Amino acid sequence: MPEMHAVQVARARAPFEIVEREIPEPGPGSVRIKVQACGVCHSDSFTKEGTSPLVQFPRVPGHEVVGIVDAVGAGVARWTPGQRVGVGWHGGQCGYCDPCRRGDFFACQTFTAITGITYDGGYAEYMVARAEALAVVPAELSPVEGAPLMCAGVTTFNCLRNSGARPGELVAVLGLGGLGHLGVQFAARAGFRTVAIARGKDKESLARDLGARHYIDSQAQDPAAELRSLGGAKVILATVTNGDAMAAVVGGLSTDGRLMVIGAAPSLTVSPGQLLGGRLAVRGWYSGTSIDSQDTLAFSVLTGARSMNETFPLERVAEAYERMLSGKARFRVVLTMSNVA
Numbered sequence: 001m002p003e004m005h006a007v008q009v010a011r012a013r014a015p016f017e018i019v020e021r022e023i024p025e026p027g028p029g030s031v032r033i034k035v036q037a038c039g040v041c042h043s044d045s046f047t048k049e050g051t052s053p054l055v056q057f058p059r060v061p062g063h064e065v066v067g068i069v070d071a072v073g074a075g076v077a078r079w080t081p082g083q084r085v086g087v088g089w090h091g092g093q094c095g096y097c098d099p100c101r102r103g104d105f106f107a108c109q110t111f112t113a114i115t116g117i118t119y120d121g122g123y124a125e126y127m128v129a130r131a132e133a134l135a136v137v138p139a140e141l142s143p144v145e146g147a148p149l150m151c152a153g154v155t156t157f158n159c160l161r162n163s164g165a166r167p168g169e170l171v172a173v174l175g176l177g178g179l180g181h182l183g184v185q186f187a188a189r190a191g192f193r194t195v196a197i198a199r200g201k202d203k204e205s206l207a208r209d210l211g212a213r214h215y216i217d218s219q220a221q222d223p224a225a226e227l228r229s230l231g232g233a234k235v236i237l238a239t240v241t242n243g244d245a246m247a248a249v250v251g252g253l254s255t256d257g258r259l260m261v262i263g264a265a266p267s268l269t270v271s272p273g274q275l276l277g278g279r280l281a282v283r284g285w286y287s288g289t290s291i292d293s294q295d296t297l298a299f300s301v302l303t304g305a306r307s308m309n310e311t312f313p314l315e316r317v318a319e320a321y322e323r324m325l326s327g328k329a330r331f332r333v334v335l336t337m338s339n340v341a
């Protein structure tokens with residue numbers, strides 16, 4: 001049987017191992033993808049560190065995948081070998097349970113398919129994915145450009161477009177890392193009056209280059225007061241993982257404003273008085289399904305929004321993962337497959 005290189009995690013907190021495995025065959029309803037690039041997302045730590053109860057080992061991580069369809073299983077309509085596709089966190093749905101019948105595929109009750117968590121992901125030369133989990137990747141995007149959009153991109157873009165903010169309204173993006181640097185670009189290109197909030201003065205010029213009209217240094221200024229002085233934010237996209245940093249901006253929301261939470265902070269304390277006085281809301285947002293990813297890719301081509309990436313060949317996966325965890329990468333880390341023999 002032909003073999004491939006894959007990066008597996010044998011058990012919780014085990015080192016990454018580069019192994020040779022049989023190239024998998026796609027079953028009914030699935031396709032095989034020859035992987036070109038795969039982003040390294042902070043959520044890959046669920047697999048690496050074994051912090052999700054859904055992970056079964058050994059597991060190949062990776063849910064920011066771009067590659068070429070190279071085999072199609074039985075019963076698959078539309079997808080054909082040679083098409084370039086992406087796979088994100090959402091790995092598929094049944095289509096017949098009650099949430100699916102309401103169109104809420106992310107909440108499928110029949111099974112939880114999460115790429116790189118409940119089945120093998122994109123840290124490999126080939127992977128198998130369910131057909132409904134695929135997004136078309138436009139020719140204008142390179143594999144490395146496309147990969148981070150499959151999780152970081154769709155999460156920020158899909159959250160913003162479902163936030164209720166309208167063109168011209170004040171939208172703030174809290175945090176200027178892997179998620180935030182995309183959030184600022186999407187918000188500005190969607191026509192929002194975009195504010196970037198980050199720590200320190202040194203990120204201001206980058207924020208403005210990405211499209212922010214205003215910059216708030218949360219170390220030197222009170223971000224809530226600054227937002228109020230700008231008229232108050234209709235939406236604040238919270239990309240940070242610190243609940244106190246989120247709580248510190250709630251006072252900067254305008255009437256009916258929303259704090260949209262996509263950063264997985266351990267906890268968040270908000271004053272009920274503050275919420276009811278301003279008719280405010282705190283809302284979480286799930287990244288999105290395959291069509292949301294496809295829309296994200298298309299919007300990125302349309303507007304020129306791009307992730308800033310550091311690339312590593314697959315065999316340097318351990319270094320790539322450490323770089324991602326360090327928080328120092330500018331801004332997403334992407335694995336490429338071409339340098340593997």
Ligand SMILES: [Zn+2]
Nearest residue numbers: 041043151152
């Ligand atoms: Zn992710």
Ligand SMILES: [Zn+2]
Nearest residue numbers: 094097100108
């Ligand atoms: Zn379902």
